[in-house]
Amino acid sequence: MLMQGVRFQEKGEEMPLKSTSRLRRILLRGILIVLLVCVVVIILFSLSIELGVKKTCEMATREYPGDKVEALIMLVESTENGYN
Helix, strand or coil, X not given: CCCCCEEECCCCCEEEHHHHHHHHHHHHHHHHHHHXXXXXXXXXXXXXXXXXXXXXXXXXXXXXXXXXXXXXXXXXXXXXXXXX
């Protein structure tokens, strides 16, 4: 017997349509929150990497004035910085 506004589950328990739609809304909001947190974490990691690269470039150009690429190559090849 199918009653209006009621779904029957496999075990024969009745679950109102309102609670299933509420559950879907909660699940959807949870997924959206998790995705938002992931995007924020990715942005924070990106900014952290960018700041680290800028800091290393500044350090390299202080020690080896000139082009940033050449300074970074010389910094990596030098034995005093521990990149070898």
